[in-house]
Structures are given as structure tokens and as C-alpha cells.
Amino acid sequence: MSIATKASHLSATEFPTKTVVILGGSYGGSRAAHLLAEGIPQGWRVVLVDRNSHRNHFYNFSRYAVLAGHEHKAFIPYNINNITSSSLSDLPSCTSHVRVQATITSIDDHRITLSPNLPGSQEPDLELEYDYAIYALGSHLPQPIDLWNHQKGVKSSLQPSAISTYGGTKSEGISSLQERQKRVEAARSVLVVGGGALGIQFASDIAAIYPQKRVTLLHSRRRLLPKFDEAMHEEALQGLQELNVRVVLGERLDFESLQNKSATPGSPEPRVVRTLSGREIPADLLLLCTGQTPNTGLLRDMDPRAVSPDTGLARVLRTMQLCVPPPSVEPHKYQADDVLHYLKKLSLDAEEGSESSSPPSPSSTHADIPSMSSSTETLVEPYLCQKTLYSNIFVVGDAADAFNAIKAGHTSYYQAEVAARNILRLISRNEKVGITAGDDLDSELEEYTPGAPGIKVTLGMTKSVYESNGVVGTKNDGVEDLGVSVMWAACGMRGVSEEDMFA
Numbered sequence: 001m002s003i004a005t006k007a008s009h010l011s012a013t014e015f016p017t018k019t020v021v022i023l024g025g026s027y028g029g030s031r032a033a034h035l036l037a038e039g040i041p042q043g044w045r046v047v048l049v050d051r052n053s054h055r056n057h058f059y060n061f062s063r064y065a066v067l068a069g070h071e072h073k074a075f076i077p078y079n080i081n082n083i084t085s086s087s088l089s090d091l092p093s094c095t096s097h098v099r100v101q102a103t104i105t106s107i108d109d110h111r112i113t114l115s116p117n118l119p120g121s122q123e124p125d126l127e128l129e130y131d132y133a134i135y136a137l138g139s140h141l142p143q144p145i146d147l148w149n150h151q152k153g154v155k156s157s158l159q160p161s162a163i164s165t166y167g168g169t170k171s172e173g174i175s176s177l178q179e180r181q182k183r184v185e186a187a188r189s190v191l192v193v194g195g196g197a198l199g200i201q202f203a204s205d206i207a208a209i210y211p212q213k214r215v216t217l218l219h220s221r222r223r224l225l226p227k228f229d230e231a232m233h234e235e236a237l238q239g240l241q242e243l244n245v246r247v248v249l250g251e252r253l254d255f256e257s258l259q260n261k262s263a264t265p266g267s268p269e270p271r272v273v274r275t276l277s278g279r280e281i282p283a284d285l286l287l288l289c290t291g292q293t294p295n296t297g298l299l300r301d302m303d304p305r306a307v308s309p310d311t312g313l314a315r316v317l318r319t320m321q322l323c324v325p326p327p328s329v330e331p332h333k334y335q336a337d338d339v340l341h342y343l344k345k346l347s348l349d350a351e352e353g354s355e356s357s358s359p360p361s362p363s364s365t366h367a368d369i370p371s372m373s374s375s376t377e378t379l380v381e382p383y384l385c386q387k388t389l390y391s392n393i394f395v396v397g398d399a400a401d402a403f404n405a406i407k408a409g410h411t412s413y414y415q416a417e418v419a420a421r422n423i424l425r426l427i428s429r430n431e432k433v434g435i436t437a438g439d440d441l442d443s444e445l446e447e448y449t450p451g452a453p454g455i456k457v458t459l460g461m462t463k464s465v466y467e468s469n470g471v472v473g474t475k476n477d478g479v480e481d482l483g484v485s486v487m488w489a490a491c492g493m494r495g496v497s498e499e500d501m502f503a
Helices: 003-008 027-039 058-064 170-186 197-209 230-242 255-259 297-302 336-352 362-368 409-431 485-490
Strands: 018-023 044-050 084-086 098-101 103-107 111-115 126-129 132-135 189-193 214-219 246-249 272-274 280-282 285-288 393-395 455-458 464-468 471-475
Touching (some): 018 126, 058 197, 132 409, 170 285, 189 197, 214 280, 230 464, 393 409
Parallel strands (some): 018 132, 044 098
Antiparallel strands (some): 111 126, 272 280, 455 464, 464 471
């Protein structure tokens, strides 16, 4: 019997409904909500909070911001078993699992503040007490697909008129993508900055749909997709060149050149920008696809120690709990000699036939020995300490500094599974209802280990390159809407027609 099934059979107790809040309803948050709603015991409720009315399928935004006719398919209705929709005002009295559309404005160790973001709403802000939280607010998307327009200060003379305000509804999302399509269509030349998946897909889609446009991809490194196998770079570069995309590697954009109005409106001369080396690039339209910003401001406001000042990512334990050690607990600092001493001690114990010479278990090895390094500098194991001030808060997805895991929807999905199962373990352990000695629900919390990097990147309408379990390959089976019906089915919307996707 699974952990979720066992937890759901715990008997109800005589206390008011307790709450698990899930902040963010995208790939990770929705998965956590599904597992918790299925497995949480009586007397508990799951509250899923997201500012969008529909699940946003971000992976298709770049295609739908270029190709017209499919933009409505990127917004998928929430359809999670046992979770119904609720208004903000009804939330305090709900005892069942609910989803609410609202903006989270603050969080502390047992309370969140929610603000309505529905147009014309007269509802006041609401403070909601919680027992456990999963923080799955991801990251702010790069400017070309950021419907919420977080980077309001990033402007240039290359950008056309501002895109209309987005408030989280499907109709607004459709309009926003359609306005982006018009931008692309009107531009004679396009400069895409950033050689990650988003930049490659934008450049290749524009070149495939509008072969008459001058499309340039500018990347500061010498390799495209630098976090993946070099063969990914080679295949992506070849695919771009087949589409006549001009690829410039190892150079950076000179942002000061964006302010130079090198062409007047309606002029036959293209607008031109420069790289720092002085290279000139025609660009009526600029698409900055240079990474994502972790959405961890709420955690930083709660406790600055929770977020790395260098990366903006939330520190987590391998249990996916937010990592802020209590004041009395200091992470152990290892010197290189410590590792050598430990290994020598193992050898001496073994030679002497000591009872302690048996090899440590994998779990104790992980806890006691830092990773090896050729450097003689101090080694720090930041996740050694398994105590935290916020054992009831879990962080998953793009917001988490999760042991070099790549930032991707499937990563968030698997991290959310670990977080949800650990919450079920903690609930059953703390309530001690219906649990017998030795039950796995009362075992140690599960730890997350990243899998091998995996990705699929489109190179125009039909071709794609992928890496999976160390294997790099290409396919030529792509379709215009990127097979989005598969994602709809995964979200519980199976067998929907094209007409149904407007819902």
C-alpha cells in the first residue's frame, strides 16, 4: 500500500480542519495538490493558490507567440481530483480541498496573506493560517513570454507599443500572445539574445514561419545549451543554420546601443544594435531570452537567510524543506585533511579488525563525508544539517537551490512528489493515529536526488533535438501546436476537441 493510501486511512480526530497550502499551481504545485488531496487524512484540507485562472503551459508560449491559431491551447483548465474552486471570501469556511485564484502578498511560518486579482473584485485581503506549505512559485519568465511583465524597467527603442495588462485570465493570456504575434509579423529583422532552449526555439520558429526575415541569435558563450552534452550544441547549431538563422557566439549585446534610433518609423533602413565588440546587427525587434529570475521575494521578506544572495534561490534540504538552521546549529566546515583522516581511519580500523570497520551505510556516508575535491580550500557541506527553523515549509521547482537539478517542469514535478510524500509522513508521525511500529509512514523523510539532465528543443516546425539519459538524438515528427493535447490529457482533460480547448 502506498504512503498516500496509508495516510488517507488515518481516522479523523477531534480538532478543527488543518491546512496544507500549495503556493503555485503549475507543474510542481498541481502534482503536489493531486497527491495530497488523494492521501491526506480526514480533518485536513488542501488549499491550492495560484494567480492564474488556468494552468499556463509555458513550454508552448514561444511557439504560440509566433504562430497564430493555437494560443488558446496554452491555457488549460484546472481539473484536479477532489479539488474544487473557491472564492477568496469563502475560503475560511471551506473544509474540503479547494483552489483559489489570488495573489500571495506575504508568508510567514504559519500564515499567508492573499489578495484578489480578479478584475473589479471588491474582496479584501485575507490572512490564512496553515500547518504545512509547499512553495512552488517558480521563477519570473524571460521578457518575451512573461505575460505578467515583471521586467517593466527593461525597455528599449526597439520595443513596439506596450502589451496590454495581464491579470491572470485565459482571455487576457490569449490576447497577450496574439499581440506578440503581431510584433513578430511586423518586424523585418529580429535579434534573439540567449542561446538556451527558449532563444533557440524563438529564433528557429520565426525563421521557419517567416523565411524572408533576417533572424539573428546572439549568445555570450561559445556553446548553445551549455548545460547539456556538446552534441546538443552541434545539432542545435546545424538546425538553426539550415533555417538561415545567423548565429553569433561568444559576444554580448551592448545595451547602450539600444537607445540609438538608427532608423525612423517607416524607414526602409533597418534598426541596428551593436555587440560589445562593435559588431552591428539589424534588429527591428529584440527578444531577450536570457534566463529566469527565481520568484523567491516572499521567502526573502520572511527570512533573508532562506534565500542565497548570490543566486536568489531558496536553500533547501534534500527533503525539500526550506533550509534555515536554528541558531545553535552551525554547518560543519571540512578541511581537505579531514577527508584524508577519515579515509585513513577506515583503513586502520579494517586492518585492526575493529568492530567499527564495517563500511558505513549509504545514508551515513552521505551525512558524514563531504564531496571530494582536488582543492585544498575549506569544503562546506551546506545541506549537512538536517535541522531547520522551517520544517513545515517545502520549496520545489525553479525557486529551489536543489543540488544542481536543471530548471524544468519535470524537475519541479518530481521534487513536488518528494515534498508531498514527506508532508504525509510528517502528518502521520505527528498525529500518531493508526500507525503501528515499523510502518514506513513513520520512517525517515524521503530525500531528493536529481536525475540525469533531459530536454527537448524544437528547431522549426517539425525538427527537434533531445537529450535523455545521456543519449542525444533528433526527430522530425513535430506538429504546429506541439502536440499539446498530450499535456491537456496529463492535466485530466482527456479526449477534448479543438473547440473544447477554448474553455
